Amino acid sequence: MARWEPGARERLVIAAVDLFTEQGYDATTVTEIAERAGVTKSTFFRHFPDKRELLVAGQETLSLLLAEGITAAPEGASPLEAVAAGLERASGEMGPRNRELGPRLKAAVAASTELQERDALKSVGMAAAMTTALLERGVPETTAHLASEMGVLAFKQGYARWSEGERSDDDGLARHALDVLQELRTATAALG
Template sequence: MARWQPDAPGRLAAAALELFEERGYENTTVIEIAERAGLTKSTFFRHFPDKREVLFGGGALSDLLAEGIASAPPTAGPLDAVTGALDALGRTFFSADRREFSRRRQAVLDANTELREREALKRIGLTASMVEALGLRGVPDRTARVAAKLGALVWEIAYDQWIEADNEEDFGSLARQALAEVRTIGAVR
């Protein structure tokens, strides 16, 4: 692959995933990832701080969630604002063309404790981003924390369903279904 081709981060992520599947996460180096992508080690580090982060999208997810919450209509409640952000996430990161990559990525994560720990920390950070974005909308802290954590739960449920081999439903629809279930359970006394 020529170095001048576009989407270096995407090429690096694809190369890393292939190598992690072939050799295992522990047995793959940054240099090997960069070479497989047709790039240099310095290009790798321009986009990612380490080989773990290559499968986690940098800060783009946090930014997209915050933008989605900020752009929700002023009349939207906290959970509806989070739902709008999850819809935006679905259109950008969880589109049909990324489903197979995401399935393979999840299998690599499931096989490695260090990557599962990184995934858990990333989700905590994403939840914190949602809390902050809701706070900027004037949502009280406790309410923002509850809405963000429910949003994270909805995301997790929708994502797990979205990557199932026999599921072709779009992420946004799955997230809305999970949110409806969460709301129904919350209404049960």
């Protein structure tokens, strides 16, 4: 077992998703995850405090990318245009590995109440990061919260479409997330 082999964090996430899918979250141990990833148990704990955190690996990075995109949006951008810039920024960092893991990750989360709770907290963190970025742009608080929640929904639904869609679809995650955001805009306008 190589102690300092590169990519340990990613291998741990992939091993966990595979094991959670194969045998369930509750039945999977940290030792099994470490063994499947080809690392020691102590290496696991250098990267993650517990197995629950594996499925939200990268949450801080994702939230940061969303906020950076919002901050970098043109000065006159509307709140939803700024959110779209955040979605584009974050989506640009999602590659084939993220797409491949999507359906398995979704199945693992659906099968565990504990993981569903952790996934909900991830959504709250994403919304908070986007809300803060929008507030810093001078967007009124209620509008910032609403735009952020729409951004989270657009990201999650766009990710689901992208990861579960046809592999021949060469469009990246950004197109799917932006399509959902546009659908949400239209739906909001129809509320009256």
